[in-house]
Amino acid sequence: MLTAILLGFLFALFLVFAGKFFKGKLAVVSSIIPLSLFIYFASFIPRISSGEVIRRTYEWVPSFGVNLGFSLDGLSLLFSLMITGIGFLVYVYTSTYLKNHQYLDRFYAYLSVFMGAMLGLVLSDNIISMFVFWELTSISSFFLIGFNNTSEASRKSALTALGITGFGGFSLLAGALLLGSMAGTYSITEMLSMKEALAGHEFYILAVIFIFGAAFTKSAQFPFHFWLPGAMKAPTPVSTYLHSATMVKAGVYLLMRFTPVLGDTNFWNTTLISVGAITMLYSAVHTLFRTDLKGVLAYSTISALGILVFLIGLGSQGAFLAAAVFIIVHALYKATLFLVTGVIDLQSGTRNVTVLAGLRKVMMPVAVAGILAAISSAGIPPSIGFLGKELTYEASTHSTGLVIVIVAAIVLTKILLLYAGFVAGIKPFTGKLPEKFSEVKMPGPLMWVPPLLLAILGIVFGIFPALIESSLVKPVVTALSKDASDIHLALWHGFNTVLILSIITIVVGILLYLFLKPSEKLENRIGKLEPVSPESILKKLTYFFAVFSKFWTNVFQNGYLRNYVTTIVLFLVILVGYIFIGNSRLVIDHTQLSQITAYELAVTIILIGGVFYTVFTRSRIGAVAAMGVVGLAICLLFVFYSAPDLAMTQFSIDTLTVILFVLVLYRLPKYLVLSDYKMRIRDGILSLTFGGLISLLALQVLAEPVNSDIGDFYAKNAYLMAHGKNVVNVILVDFRGTDTLIEISVLAIAAIGVYGLLKLRVKSSDRPN
């Protein structure tokens, strides 16, 4: 099974190297790959229909429980067959459609990656690997949508599509991680047995929201639907394959896959029914206002996806059955209509339904395909579409809750979809052939055979539903609801409510088609509502987000180091202050401290004076000199507290620093006043607070019990081990002799540096400009 999935990727890899030899007619050879995969998956039909589930697990990252687990049940099988079957026809079709395209090999490579990813997605049993394939389908579709990357609109919509589905992908990842930690496993099969525990989990709603987020974006549900019409800018084979038959159904697949795990709760069902209903009605109404054939098809596809989501939401066995049949129905007729549209577009050069007419005279087989598909889409017997519609109505009338509303919504949708199907499949072929289309030629057989084949299948399955009953439909229902024994598909169900609804649908739909002609005027009218559509709202949000981000970037990241330091110090003051004041009682034991002597006081006063002078002087050299005074005062304090070595080090370092400072500052331009009064007060307060806090911290060290016995160690051992009476000397030259050596070297190196600076004469040619 792994090989089957990898085949697409391997072929794409092969094309990277051998693509140059793979132009023109030869491309049709590549359709062997989907065909052989189709045969491979078809060979599983007997085993699957007998209720078997085939599993393969490959260890991948065992320490995380992420394995490449694949399972093939009825649901996966149906999707696999669709992916490979329609894939085969699309491969064949493309070889003529893009015959002389410069990058034909790339197109096939993307298409193969997509097919592999899609197969991986529907076969994965592990949510994480499912997510990986999920994102791969988004990426490969990005390249396919943007394939005509000379057109501005096509590039833009490719990005929108990737953005929306990418967002959905991360929602899936979040859901997967959450489910994984709720269930303790990433395997969907293992989750099946934990249904109750998961439904009662505190994070259940959240996990479901994430899964919905993924499914609704991918399957173009309201309000995320707008990427799909945009994506129709892609070459027609892509629209056929990705945006009607396979990829957009991945969301539906996800919902179906998780129905046995997360489904059958109030939240799950209500959300799906409402979102599905809104989507199917909203976009079905939109089809009335479109004049571009592909626009009509795009909105009717969204509407069909809405119906599927709606059916999953109904949650009854009948609804699952209807969904399973409708997936097949839709794949057959919608793919046909898209392929037919592609032919019309390529041969006549337009997709505008208001001008297209009478094309049957020049391309009869295409017209047959289109008309058959329209019949199936309208649900007129004996097509399989009729069967799908009957089952949908059946499921709706048996639903609980607001049955009338539900039934009304679905009937209205179906009427509008009938209209859409007729506009796309019948309108271009009927009527009088306009003068300008009289030269239109019949396309090559590789282009008209695939749609015709699909259209005929739609009728054959309708007349002989037994062909798909136990092989395809039953296993799907089994995968969803465990029990599918009493399913029986037939065209004739007797005279009942459902049949009446069907008749109403067909009659009203045909009337609508006859009286309402698609026109630009209508299209313009709906264009006025554009500013309140989800697409524009999202665009505005993105725009505001960007403005917001720019504003903050300019406020904080303004390029001045002094502002950066201010922010950092402020942060430290708040953090340290919070912890310090929150937790500690600073008590200092005065009795332990030694008396303050007069010369200590004097040095301290000099020190403070030096600090003040440094801060307030306007002369750089003065500030440096004052800093030197501060340093020397500290040296003296070290001397008072019997640390002569430290004093010595401090003294030399301090002197060096002052010299270096002077050398550098000497070359700087005149002192500039960069701050105003307010800023200086702000900075003053901040520095006082920071300095104060650090002083408090230093005092805190006194209050803490320090368990240091280093002093004792040296005092004891100075004479015993090093035979020296002056402990400090012994430490310097004996215990830490190496340190002293290195200290001296450091000083020497620093001195060399100073010497270098003294000698430095920058040539004017070396100055930066």
Add this chain to the structure above:
Amino acid sequence: MELSSFFLMRHEMALLAIALILIIAEIFIPKQKKSSAVHLAIFLFGIHTALGFFPLEENSLFGGMFRTNSLIHFFKNVLNIGVFILLLQSADWIQEKIVKLNRGTEFFILLFFSLLGMYFMISAGDFLMFYVGLELSTIPVAALAAFELMKRRSSEAGIKLILSAALASGVSLFGISMLYATSGSIYFDDILVAISPNNLTILGFILFFAGMAFKISLVPFHFWTADVYEGAPISVASYLSVISKGAAVFILMILMFTVLKPLMEVWENMIYVVALATMFVGNLFALRQQNMKRFLAFSSIAQAGFILLGLITGTQLGTASVVYFVMIYIFSNLAAFGVVQAISLKTGKENIDDYNGLYRTNPRLSLIMLLALFSLAGIPPVAGFFGKFFLYTAAAREGYYLLVFLAVVNVTISLYYYLLVVRAMFLRQSENPIPFFNNKLYMRLGLGITVIGILVLGIYSPLYDYIYELSAAFNH
């Protein structure tokens, strides 16, 4: 102490030797042939990288000041590979721009000394060695940032880096001294025994953390990042963003998971807040950047926020995820910087708008950039996804659901701006696109290795399990 035990410092000694050889070579190579020093440096470092893979025993030296074990050894190898790629990518730039100024060798020497500092830093067994390593790793980089003396921006970058670094390491040192005050030792092993979550220790830790946060560019210590990356030569920005950051993350993690583990209650909350702030600030600020280097700077800030997801856990899983993530991040970011470097060298262009239509003229470079950006964004199946995924899992397993969720939200935001670059390269057209050019051998090698890394590391899972085993060393 046996003389042979010095071989524990094999990496350090070899690198020092290389640096010294280069100093000598600088003296003896005649002025007209200075470019051969570049070949020499890359050759020597290549050998050093290869030899680094020989196993090393687990032990310590100098009474515990210097220690090494298999994870540290592994990480040094990762750093070596990163620096090696970086050298390959910088070779052309040095040949064309720097050798002319007679400063080619200097670049390598400074870079190697900084790397040496990182070796010592991550091998440190006490705070003294740690601090010396930290400074040794930082100061040469400041010199490197100001390496293009002819550009004002480069000088500005250098001075901003050194001033911020001085502030940070000062604060850090103050924190270390407080830790010493309360525990009475600077040896990690002793501190572990003596440490307790009292007030002074906590404050010491916070100040210490602030200094490290600067190195990793965590919010609010991140301000220097964008300005320095923009001004510094691309190789240096690249070095700062991957090698320097990686090493700092590593040592901070080791310290937090071992020595400072008793303070976990404190740092847990702190890291939580800092992680969120870093991710959001990095991502928000990246949205509107026009310059590729600034753009990558903010993206690298956001990435640091993600790393904290592993740091907050304090578990073996966390250690392994962080090391794995850093490794993949090194490859991905080097790929991105490599492309920026190649284009900047040929055309001098560094803005996102300049990349419009790149795919038409330079499909290979744009594909490499695409892989790099996807990997940074964490889109499967490239390696970056797995890096992030393991971090999520490690954090989720400790119960940080909200944090993981917000991280995923951030990934979505980041996807937006990574796609802006993708859009420029693949979808936009330009009247005056970057013309087609061929890269020289070194650059091709440098980019090639990163591509292999991005593609293979994600899928080759035994590597992850291997790191997980090694991580046991720091999680008892």
